[in-house]
Amino acid sequence: MNHPHHYEWSNAVGRLEIRQLEAKDAEDFSALRRVVTADSPVPMGLSMDEELTRPLQGFRDQLSSPAPNAAFGAFVDGALQGCAALAWTSRFASSRHKAELWGTFVAPNHRGQGIARMVAGRAIEHGRNNSLQRINLMVYIPNAPAVALYEGFGFTPYGVEPKAVFLNGQFYDCQHMTLALNEIAATA
Numbered sequence: 001m002n003h004p005h006h007y008e009w010s011n012a013v014g015r016l017e018i019r020q021l022e023a024k025d026a027e028d029f030s031a032l033r034r035v036v037t038a039d040s041p042v043p044m045g046l047s048m049d050e051e052l053t054r055p056l057q058g059f060r061d062q063l064s065s066p067a068p069n070a071a072f073g074a075f076v077d078g079a080l081q082g083c084a085a086l087a088w089t090s091r092f093a094s095s096r097h098k099a100e101l102w103g104t105f106v107a108p109n110h111r112g113q114g115i116a117r118m119v120a121g122r123a124i125e126h127g128r129n130n131s132l133q134r135i136n137l138m139v140y141i142p143n144a145p146a147v148a149l150y151e152g153f154g155f156t157p158y159g160v161e162p163k164a165v166f167l168n169g170q171f172y173d174c175q176h177m178t179l180a181l182n183e184i185a186a187t188a
Ligand SMILES: CC(C)(COP(=O)(O)OP(=O)(O)OC[C@H]1O[C@@H](n2cnc3c(N)ncnc32)[C@H](O)[C@@H]1OP(=O)(O)O)[C@@H](O)C(=O)NCCC(=O)NCCS
Pocket: 036, 043, 044, 082, 104, 105, 106, 107, 110, 111, 112, 113, 114, 115, 116, 117, 118, 138, 139, 140, 143, 144, 145, 146, 148, 149, 150, 152
């Protein structure tokens, strides 16, 4: 039987396991980031040269931050092929009702199989279970697959940062999106 926070099943594509990532997954997380960035750096918001400078310890720290910070990975036949993560934007209590969805990406040869929907769904569910009221995210545009993915969860746009990154010799804007989870009226 599956643990309630651990999903595992098989289909024609292979054995699929969705679980929370830990510090020990930093190497796999970094390697997958590099594969996705090499394919196209714009969705990741940095160049391959910049990605290559990122130390493993930084990823170990990110992957072991306490809840509601969490990263979820999709493993196909034991290999990490997709992920999605949640992070607090501030350590102060005044901002603890919200988090940012980041690190949503899938290996190019595993796209179109519902992996992003599964891992992003787990991250959103984790936010709901941790009493978050709102999840925000940023997507560098154009990125029709990602925008459609987020709209599918109910995220709506709330602003565009012009010229957010300069990559491949041109500027790209950043679309901000937000999703309300457990809207609770503030009590006096
Ligand atoms: C965006 C991305 C994460 C989608 O991953 P994926 O595993 O292929 O997506 P899924 O198969 O789970 O699809 C879920 C939904 O996303 C949308 N989507 C995915 N691929 C799409 C495409 N090529 N065109 C349009 N919509 C697409 C659809 O709404 C889809 O739902 P549907 O199948 O009911 O139509 C993947 O393309 C990716 O890693 N891209 C590069 C990195 C990136 O852009 N990350 C987001 C940064 S903000």
